[in-house]
Amino acid sequence: MAEILPCLPLFAHKNDNSSLQLLVFNLREVRPILGNRDPCPGYPTKSIGLTVKKAISYAINREEIKRVALGDDYEIIHHPINPTNKSWLNPNGVKYCHNKQIANNYIDHAGYAIGWNPYWGEQDDWPDWEDVCSPGTPTIEVNGFGLEIAVFCLSLCSISLLTYLKRGRKNGDH
Numbered sequence: 001m002a003e004i005l006p007c008l009p010l011f012a013h014k015n016d017n018s019s020l021q022l023l024v025f026n027l028r029e030v031r032p033i034l035g036n037r038d039p040c041p042g043y044p045t046k047s048i049g050l051t052v053k054k055a056i057s058y059a060i061n062r063e064e065i066k067r068v069a070l071g072d073d074y075e076i077i078h079h080p081i082n083p084t085n086k087s088w089l090n091p092n093g094v095k096y097c098h099n100k101q102i103a104n105n106y107i108d109h110a111g112y113a114i115g116w117n118p119y120w121g122e123q124d125d126w127p128d129w130e131d132v133c134s135p136g137t138p139t140i141e142v143n144g145f146g147l148e149i150a151v152f153c154l155s156l157c158s159i160s161l162l163t164y165l166k167r168g169r170k171n172g173d174h
Helices: 047-059 064-073 098-109 146-170
Strands: 007-013 020-024 074-076
Touching: 007 047, 007 064, 047 098, 074 098
Parallel strands: none
Antiparallel strands: 007 020, 007 074
16 A cells, blocks of 8 residues: 555544545546656665655644544544444554654655755665654654644645646746
Protein backbone atom coordinates (compact mmCIF):
# COMPACT_ATOMS: atom_id res chain seq x y z
CA MET A 1 0.00 0.00 0.00
CA ALA A 2 2.93 2.38 0.60
CA GLU A 3 3.66 2.16 -3.14
CA ILE A 4 0.11 3.23 -4.10
CA LEU A 5 -1.19 5.31 -1.18
CA PRO A 6 -4.84 5.57 -2.30
CA CYS A 7 -5.94 7.06 1.03
CA LEU A 8 -4.56 8.39 4.29
CA PRO A 9 -6.50 7.18 7.34
CA LEU A 10 -6.90 10.01 9.82
CA PHE A 11 -9.29 9.51 12.75
CA ALA A 12 -11.88 7.17 14.21
CA HIS A 13 -14.49 8.00 16.84
CA LYS A 14 -13.70 6.02 19.99
CA ASN A 15 -17.33 5.09 20.74
CA ASP A 16 -18.61 4.51 17.21
CA ASN A 17 -17.60 1.43 15.24
CA SER A 18 -18.90 2.87 11.96
CA SER A 19 -17.14 6.24 12.00
CA LEU A 20 -13.88 6.77 10.11
CA GLN A 21 -12.25 9.84 8.65
CA LEU A 22 -10.03 9.25 5.63
CA LEU A 23 -8.26 11.50 3.17
CA VAL A 24 -8.93 9.75 -0.14
CA PHE A 25 -6.74 10.66 -3.10
CA ASN A 26 -8.25 10.77 -6.59
CA LEU A 27 -5.87 8.50 -8.53
CA ARG A 28 -7.34 9.00 -11.99
CA GLU A 29 -4.64 9.74 -14.53
CA VAL A 30 -6.46 12.87 -15.69
CA ARG A 31 -5.48 14.54 -12.41
CA PRO A 32 -2.42 16.61 -13.31
CA ILE A 33 -0.56 16.05 -10.04
CA LEU A 34 -1.97 13.25 -7.84
CA GLY A 35 -2.75 11.00 -10.81
CA ASN A 36 0.54 11.72 -12.56
CA ARG A 37 2.33 8.44 -13.28
CA ASP A 38 5.38 10.04 -14.89
CA PRO A 39 8.68 9.27 -13.16
CA CYS A 40 9.97 11.73 -10.57
CA PRO A 41 12.94 13.85 -11.51
CA GLY A 42 14.46 12.95 -8.11
CA TYR A 43 13.44 9.26 -8.14
CA PRO A 44 12.91 7.78 -11.62
CA THR A 45 11.59 4.52 -10.10
CA LYS A 46 8.71 6.36 -8.33
CA SER A 47 5.82 8.31 -9.85
CA ILE A 48 5.23 12.02 -9.33
CA GLY A 49 1.71 11.30 -8.02
CA LEU A 50 2.95 8.89 -5.34
CA THR A 51 5.65 11.30 -4.25
CA VAL A 52 3.17 14.18 -3.87
CA LYS A 53 0.75 11.94 -1.92
CA LYS A 54 3.57 10.99 0.45
CA ALA A 55 4.45 14.67 0.89
CA ILE A 56 0.83 15.44 1.83
CA SER A 57 0.79 12.49 4.23
CA TYR A 58 3.87 13.76 6.08
CA ALA A 59 2.68 17.41 6.00
CA ILE A 60 -0.59 16.75 7.88
CA ASN A 61 -0.20 17.19 11.63
CA ARG A 62 -2.85 14.79 12.90
CA GLU A 63 -1.85 15.29 16.55
CA GLU A 64 -2.50 19.03 16.26
CA ILE A 65 -5.80 18.54 14.39
CA LYS A 66 -6.97 16.09 17.04
CA ARG A 67 -5.92 18.38 19.88
CA VAL A 68 -7.46 21.56 18.41
CA ALA A 69 -10.54 20.34 16.56
CA LEU A 70 -11.56 16.86 17.71
CA GLY A 71 -10.49 16.34 21.32
CA ASP A 72 -10.48 13.08 23.24
CA ASP A 73 -13.49 11.54 21.47
CA TYR A 74 -11.31 10.59 18.48
CA GLU A 75 -8.18 8.56 18.04
CA ILE A 76 -5.58 8.70 15.30
CA ILE A 77 -5.65 5.68 13.01
CA HIS A 78 -3.10 4.36 10.52
CA HIS A 79 -5.29 1.96 8.55
CA PRO A 80 -8.59 2.22 6.65
CA ILE A 81 -10.29 -0.19 9.06
CA ASN A 82 -12.07 0.84 12.26
CA PRO A 83 -10.00 -0.06 15.34
CA THR A 84 -12.96 -1.97 16.79
CA ASN A 85 -12.19 -4.71 14.22
CA LYS A 86 -8.81 -5.48 15.78
CA SER A 87 -8.51 -8.92 14.17
CA TRP A 88 -8.36 -7.23 10.73
CA LEU A 89 -5.59 -4.78 11.63
CA ASN A 90 -1.99 -5.22 10.56
CA PRO A 91 0.25 -4.05 13.42
CA ASN A 92 3.12 -3.56 10.93
CA GLY A 93 1.23 -1.19 8.63
CA VAL A 94 2.66 2.14 7.50
CA LYS A 95 2.23 4.93 10.06
CA TYR A 96 2.81 8.41 8.64
CA CYS A 97 3.79 11.07 11.15
CA HIS A 98 4.05 14.85 10.86
CA ASN A 99 7.47 15.75 9.45
CA LYS A 100 7.75 18.98 7.46
CA GLN A 101 11.32 18.38 6.32
CA ILE A 102 10.49 14.98 4.81
CA ALA A 103 7.33 16.44 3.21
CA ASN A 104 9.43 19.20 1.63
CA ASN A 105 11.96 16.64 0.38
CA TYR A 106 9.22 14.62 -1.31
CA ILE A 107 7.87 17.77 -2.99
CA ASP A 108 11.39 18.63 -4.19
CA HIS A 109 11.83 15.13 -5.62
CA ALA A 110 8.48 15.35 -7.41
CA GLY A 111 9.81 18.33 -9.34
CA TYR A 112 7.97 21.06 -7.44
CA ALA A 113 11.10 22.37 -5.74
CA ILE A 114 10.48 24.86 -2.98
CA GLY A 115 14.18 25.21 -2.26
CA TRP A 116 14.09 24.39 1.44
CA ASN A 117 15.91 21.07 1.49
CA PRO A 118 18.56 19.39 -0.57
CA TYR A 119 17.97 15.88 -1.83
CA TRP A 120 18.29 13.47 1.07
CA GLY A 121 20.47 10.91 -0.66
CA GLU A 122 21.01 8.72 -3.65
CA GLN A 123 18.39 7.89 -6.27
CA ASP A 124 17.37 4.68 -4.46
CA ASP A 125 17.48 6.19 -0.97
CA TRP A 126 13.68 6.41 -0.52
CA PRO A 127 13.15 6.67 3.28
CA ASP A 128 11.06 4.12 5.14
CA TRP A 129 8.42 5.50 7.49
CA GLU A 130 10.15 3.73 10.40
CA ASP A 131 13.24 5.88 9.79
CA VAL A 132 11.16 9.07 9.69
CA CYS A 133 8.60 8.41 12.43
CA SER A 134 10.46 7.19 15.47
CA PRO A 135 8.04 6.37 18.30
CA GLY A 136 9.57 8.83 20.78
CA THR A 137 9.42 11.88 18.51
CA PRO A 138 6.75 14.42 19.52
CA THR A 139 4.71 15.66 16.58
CA ILE A 140 3.22 18.84 18.00
CA GLU A 141 5.55 21.76 17.38
CA VAL A 142 3.27 24.80 17.47
CA ASN A 143 0.61 25.66 20.03
CA GLY A 144 -2.42 27.78 19.32
CA PHE A 145 -2.79 28.72 15.69
CA GLY A 146 -0.65 25.94 14.21
CA LEU A 147 -3.58 24.28 12.47
CA GLU A 148 -4.84 27.52 10.96
CA ILE A 149 -1.35 28.42 9.72
CA ALA A 150 -0.85 24.96 8.20
CA VAL A 151 -4.22 25.03 6.42
CA PHE A 152 -3.55 28.55 5.13
CA CYS A 153 -0.08 27.60 3.83
CA LEU A 154 -1.34 24.42 2.14
CA SER A 155 -4.21 26.36 0.54
CA LEU A 156 -1.91 29.11 -0.68
CA CYS A 157 0.57 26.60 -2.14
CA SER A 158 -2.22 24.70 -3.89
CA ILE A 159 -3.71 27.84 -5.41
CA SER A 160 -0.29 29.03 -6.56
CA LEU A 161 0.54 25.68 -8.16
CA LEU A 162 -2.82 25.42 -9.92
CA THR A 163 -2.52 29.01 -11.20
CA TYR A 164 0.98 28.29 -12.50
CA LEU A 165 -0.15 25.11 -14.26
CA LYS A 166 -3.22 26.82 -15.75
CA ARG A 167 -1.11 29.70 -17.14
CA GLY A 168 1.33 27.21 -18.63
CA ARG A 169 -1.48 25.44 -20.49
CA LYS A 170 -2.85 28.73 -21.85
CA ASN A 171 0.63 29.69 -23.08
CA GLY A 172 1.17 26.25 -24.62
CA ASP A 173 4.08 25.41 -22.30
CA HIS A 174 2.58 22.08 -21.13
